[in-house]
Amino acid sequence: MFGTLNLPTAAPLYFSPETRFSSSKRSVKAYAATATEARPYTSPATVHPASLYEVLKVERTASLTEIKSAYRSLAKMYHPDAMIQQHHHLQDEDKAEIESDCESDGRDFIEIHNAYATLSDPAARALYDLSLGNTTSQFSNQRGPFGFGVGFGFSAPNRAGFYTTRRWETDQCW
Amino acid sequence: MGMAEPAYTVASDSETTGEEKSSSAFPEIAIGIDVGTSKCSVAVWNGSEVELLKNNRNQKMMRSYVTFKDDIPSGGVSNQLSHENEMLSGAAIFNMKRLIGRVDTDPVVHSSKNLPFLVQTLDIGVRPFIAALVNNVWRSTTPEEVLAIFLVELKAMAEVQLKRPIRNVVLTIPVSFSRFQVTRIERACAMAGLHVLRLMPEPTAVALLYAQQQQQAVHENIGGASEKIALIFNMGAGYCDIAVTATAGGVSQIKALAGSTIGGEEILQNMMRYLLPDSEILFSNHGINEIKSMGLLRVATQDAIYKLSSQTSVQIDVDLGNELKICKVVDREEFEEVNRKVFEKCESLIMQCLHDAKVETKDVADIIAVGGCSYIPKIRNLVMSICKRQELYKGMNPLEAAVCGAALEGAVASGISDPFGSLDLLTIQVTPLAIGIRVEENNFVPIIPRNTTMPTRKELSFTTFRDNQIEVLIVVYEGEGEKVGKNHLLGYFKIMGIPPAPKGVPEINVCMDIDASNVLRVLAGVVLPGSRHPAIPVMEVRMPTVDDGHGWCAEALDRTYGSALDLVTVQKKI
Known part of the structure; x- marks a missing residue:
């Protein structure tokens, strides 16, 4: 599903709650699984779509406090800023691995945040719980992979090709 | 970042x-x-x-x-x-x-x-x-x-x-x-x-200092480890900035930001105008004597404003030269009336920030007022009264809080760790302004709304405005205005070679990506119905691309193209 504009043929084009739940999940997991091998967060076992609860590593019955707390501890591990510190703590042999992780530019964090955004909002969580209970194949959306949201197929696999520097226009003559 | x-x-x-x-x-x-x-x-x-x-x-x-x-x-x-x-x-x-x-x-x-x-x-x-x-x-x-x-x-x-x-x-x-x-x-x-x-919005630097103080209080068993919400009001000479942050475990999660170009300078100018109503006309030709008078008035007014923070009235006595003398007693009520609009704007910014953060005033644990203007009694009172509190947070020096937060972020972002956990900190930032594009009739459609957690990636679909339109102009703006004219232009580019089709048929997807370095990229691609592949190569543009004369650009684009290359938003079908 990469390198393509994953568009529905005759489907909603906007983020509806449903499309957001499903699509971001699919694309990010798939991206993570193919684009970087040695990632501590996404093991190959999670290639199949995980629930938002699994993303935050909490129980279905988790309280709001537990969800917030899980979000914060995951943010401390997967937020790109937090990774700088971890990076400095590691020995040289581990650096390459983390560096490849840094190139993900916070994709894991975006996914964690999206899960948190849904589960910390009682109404959105109720709606999501309903969609979970409905069907066993809720994530293999019958209408096709929308690819909206975090891992939209625009260029996710090409991210390594992005310039990682800041704006070079500041280096021009003044 | x-x-x-x-x-x-x-x-x-x-x-x-x-x-x-x-x-x-x-x-x-x-x-x-x-x-x-x-x-x-x-x-x-x-x-x-x-x-x-x-x-x-x-x-x-x-x-x-x-x-x-x-x-x-x-x-x-x-x-x-x-x-x-x-x-x-x-x-x-x-x-x-x-x-x-x-x-x-x-x-x-x-x-x-x-x-x-x-x-x-x-x-x-x-x-x-x-x-x-x-x-x-x-x-x-x-x-x-x-x-x-x-x-x-x-x-x-x-x-x-x-x-x-x-x-x-x-x-x-x-x-x-x-x-x-x-x-x-x-x-x-x-x-x-x-x-x-890093570039940190000022109140988020204060929020980081607050997060560290809370973390230390937990270590010393003074406070609980539960989440605390703080309202940060930061008003200096040039700007008024507000943040709502949720803090626990050294993580400062910014819930919302609000800001405006009102500050001490505005208060000062209002007072100068009050003391010398036609000062702007008098000083408009910038002669050496006028500059001197202007400077003298400025210094005297500034001094009076400082004094009004601690006393209820002040005597202003200044000889501006050119037979211009100001001799006047100004009391605090006059000062507050002269600057009523500034204070009202402060209030509305606080209300907006609390609303955007979806936080009730009763949930706010601490109110932090910093910046030079936080010494003004009226400002302190309005911040406290909105939050229905009797006092402000005391643990910070109002003039040093922002720079201390910036220094903490400097250490954290440099990868420094502290054996006592004092640098075990993280700020989760949000976008201060919405970013979007221009559509038909100069309307602004946000793609990344304001107060979106960063890094982020969002996308919207648009379509052509005319039959057989083969080019569209993507004009990117930042701001909160419903019309693009009220917003800041960030850049523009053209998508060319769209296969001819009736209007409304080609799907033009515009995606905006703010990465961990706070770099904004705008991607645009075209898909025709029945296809899963882009009809033409996707454009990827790093913004802003505009240069100093950018006030001209929007007008020039409008003059040259009018609505010929416009986009329209695709109506929501759900």
């Missing part, structure tokens, strides 16, 4: 090149700089706590100004002469933080025209002409240059005290700065040989 980025290459900056290798083993600690509209300060993590640096006159707060005299300009860091006297000569340039990155149609630039130096506007959307009077010559300069000269002095001061070269900095910026203004700040830093590791 980024990691391991290559440093800016600045020709004059050779001293650090030999140390790149050693610095990876022991990372250089970035210093925090709070460049205020009126005053500036520098702080650094010294290994166990944040320490403010002092200049050779033992000052922690240094006036943000640069004097152009003879051949060598000198800034408020090292300068021995008093700011007040220099202001009277027309040789001192200040308030650069209000002028930087603004075009000459901007109201903030217009309100700067009665400063005691030259701010000239042509009102056509180009950068204003700014000049200092040196030996009866108006010598032109730019806000970037003035800021760079000032930063060079700060850098030198810090290098002497820390006995090492300084390269990386964390700077605080106002919430309401556009991304274009941010590039001007970065340019000034590059001119000064500094590498910007």
Whole structure:
């Protein structure tokens, strides 16, 4: 599903709650699984779509406090800023691995945040719980992979090709 | 916000090149700089706590100004002469933080025209002409240059005290700065040989300091480990910024930001207008005597405002020359009435920020008021009354909180850790302004709404406005206005070669991506129904792309293309 504009043929084009739940999940997991091998967060076992609860590593019955707390501890591990510190703590042999992780530019964090955004909002969580209970194949959306949201197929696999520097226009003559 | 980025290459900056290798083993600690509209300060993590640096006159707060005299300009860091006297000569340039990155149609630039130096506007959307009077010559300069000269002095001061070269900095910026203004700040830093590791909206720096204080309280068993929500109100000379943050475990999660270009300068100008109603006309021709009068009025008014924070009335007695004398008693009620609109704007910003954060006032644990204007009784009262509280948070110095937060971020972003966990901190930032594109009839459609957690990636679908339209113009704006004219232009590009089709058929997907380095990329692709592949190569543009004369661009685009290359939003079908 990469390198393509994953568009529905005759489907909603906007983020509806449903499309957001499903699509971001699919694309990010798939991206993570193919684009970087040695990632501590996404093991190959999670290639199949995980629930938002699994993303935050909490129980279905988790309280709001537990969800917030899980979000914060995951943010401390997967937020790109937090990774700088971890990076400095590691020995040289581990650096390459983390560096490849840094190139993900916070994709894991975006996914964690999206899960948190849904589960910390009682109404959105109720709606999501309903969609979970409905069907066993809720994530293999019958209408096709929308690819909206975090891992939209625009260029996710090409991210390594992005310039990682800041704006070079500041280096021009003044 | 980024990691391991290559440093800016600045020709004059050779001293650090030999140390790149050693610095990876022991990372250089970035210093925090709070460049205020009126005053500036520098702080650094010294290994166990944040320490403010002092200049050779033992000052922690240094006036943000640069004097152009003879051949060598000198800034408020090292300068021995008093700011007040220099202001009277027309040789001192200040308030650069209000002028930087603004075009000459901007109201903030217009309100700067009665400063005691030259701010000239042509009102056509180009950068204003700014000049200092040196030996009866108006010598032109730019806000970037003035800021760079000032930063060079700060850098030198810090290098002497820390006995090492300084390269990386964390700077605080106002919430309401556009991304274009941010590039001007970065340019000034590059001119000064500094590498910007992070730019933090001012109240988020305060929020980080608060997060660290809460974390320490937990370690010392003073407070609980539960989430605490704080409202941060930061008003200095140039800007009023507000943040709502949720803090626990050293993580400062910014819930919402709000900001505006109101500040002490506005209050000062209102008072000057009140004391001398036709001052703007009197001073408009910027003669040497007028500059002196302007400076004298400014100093006297400033002094009166300071006094009104501690006393209920003040006697103003100033001889402006040219037979102009002001002799008046002003009490606090008059002062508050003259500035009623400023205070109302402060209130509405706080309400907006609380609303955006979806936080009730009863859930706010602490109210933090910082910045120079937080000393004004009316400001303190309005902040407390909105939150229905009797007191403000006491654990911070209102003038030093932002720079301390910037220094903490400097240490964290440099990868420094602290054995006692004092640097076990993280700020989760949000976008201060919405980013979107222009659609038909000059409407603005946000793609990344304001207060979206960063990094982020969002996308919307659009379609063509006319039958067989083969080109569309993507014009990117930042701001909150419903019409693009009220927002900041960031850039534009054209998608060409769209296969001819009836209007509404091609799907034009515009995706915006803000990465961990706060770099904005705009991607646009075209898909025809029945296809899963882009009809033409996807465009990827890093924004902002506009340059100094950008006030012209939008108008020129409109004149040249009208609505011929417009987009329309696709109606929501659910």
